[in-house]
Amino acid sequence: MHILMVAARCYPFTGGIETHIHEVGPRLVERGHVVDVLTTDPSGELPVEEYLRGIRVQRVPAWPRERDLYVSPGIYTAIRRGVWDLIHFQGYNTFVAPIGLLAAIRGDLPFVLTFHSGGHSSPLRNAVRGTQHALLRPLVARAARLIGVSEFEASFFSARMGVPRERFVVIPNGAAMPAASAGVRVDPHLIISSGRLERYKGHHRAIAAMPELIHRVPDARLHVVGSGPYEGELRRLVATLGLEERVTIATIPGSERQKMADLLASAGLFVLFSEYEAHPVAVMEALSLRRPVLVNDTSGLGELASKGLCRAIARDANPRVLAAAMAEELEAQRVVPDWALPDWDDCAQALSEVYDDVYNDILTSRSRERVPLGGILSWPPETKARRR
Structure with missing residues (x-):
């Protein structure tokens, strides 16, 4: 099948x-699919078109450059001009989703949607989420399948958008990371908090807990991994608390998977005090390397804790309580089991099966229509020729 994935952002972000x-695309190609990615480039600095690991990536402009709204009329134009067997929308929370969904519906193109929901640091954006969901519902309801990355996400959007739960499929993100390099050892005093540097991700809560944690565990250190608009605030908090020697903030490019694996494997504890996560890739990566994990008891994080994969702490815990929990985890030096976690091969296979099911449904539906003698069933209609 010829699949188009549509997302506001993709590699190298x-x-x-x-x-x-980045993980499922090449695996789908290995399974015989042709995969294109349509995404945006607010900077105007990335290639308009390139091939990455067997995938054709097309980028169109988006505005504004410094905000995560991704208003991109080019998404609509590209979808209307192209020909694919199925469109897979990856994420719903920017303008890319409604623009692309409208184009698919007007072009009579079948599509599926994975929500990939997340939190946001803007009180205004959070306040209008209900309105956003209501406006999206007529578009989302036209999807051939809806995909949640966790049971929490599927149930949440089923209720929020009034779409029957049976319309949803749950396909968790993978947890695969390269094995740690030879010689990498666990540092029992190192804590890692990884994720985009946004306030809702909760890195500031880990930093705020450090003075009390150092009182309990004198050699404790925190490494925050990521980039984003909240970096300046985090660095100012570190300076205000006098933690320059104990807290580091740096990013690791997505292409340097081995470097990230080695860092995670060396951690005595991984923490994520985010306000909202559907099925956090960062936590799954830490678990795949058998590192103990401490999270907020909320959303998909709480679901992971309920399965015994990590420990959860109340989302309103103050710095003293957080410090006590982190100290307990560091001192316990827990041996994390080799969990049978979902991996990216599982994820790609499940997606491939969804694509096949949708395509077979389309063929079955069209076979009920009267076909002229000598006519050939095809999707999309061949009159919609691709325009380069």
Whole structure:
């Protein structure tokens, strides 16, 4: 099948959706699919078109450059001009989704949608989420399948958008990371908090807990991994608390998977105090390397804790409580089991099966229509020729 994935961002950017596409795309190609990615480039600095690991990536402009709204009329134009067997929308929370969904519906193109929902640092954006969901519902309801990355996400959007739960399929993100390099050892005093540098991700809570944690565990150190608009605030907090020698903030490019694996494998504890995560790739990566994990008891994080994969702490815990929990985890030096976690091969296979099911449904539906003698069933209609 010829699949188009549509997302606001993809490689070389880092993040949950970016990692998802980077991992499942090539695996779908290995399974015989042709995969294109349509995405945006607000900077205007990336190639308009390139091939990455067997995938054709097309980028169109988006505005504004410094905000995560991704208003991109080029998404609509590209979808209307192209021919694919199926469109897979990756993520719903920018303008890319409604623009692309409208183009698919007007072009009578079948599509599926994975929500990949996340939090946001803007109180205004959070306040209008209900309205956003209501406006998206007529478009989302036209999807051939809806995909949640966790049971929490599927149930949440089923209720929020009034779409029957049976319309949803749950396909978790993968957890695969390269094995740690020879010689990498666990540092029992090192804590890692990884994810985009946004306030809702909760890195500031880990930093705020450090003075109390150092009182309990004198050699404790925190390494925050990521990039994003909240970096300046985090660095100012580090300076205000006098933690320059104990807290480091740096990013690791998404292409340097081995470097990230080695860092995670060396951690005595991984923490993520995010306000909202559907199925966090960062946590799954830490678990795949058998590192103990401490999270907020909320959303998909709480679901992971309920399965015994990590420990959860109340989302309103103050710095003293957080420090006590981190100290307990560091001192326990827990041996994390080799969990049977979902991997990216599982994810790609499940997606391939969804694509096949949708395509077979289309063929079955069209076979009921009267076909002229000598007519050939095809999707999309061949009159929609691709325009380069």
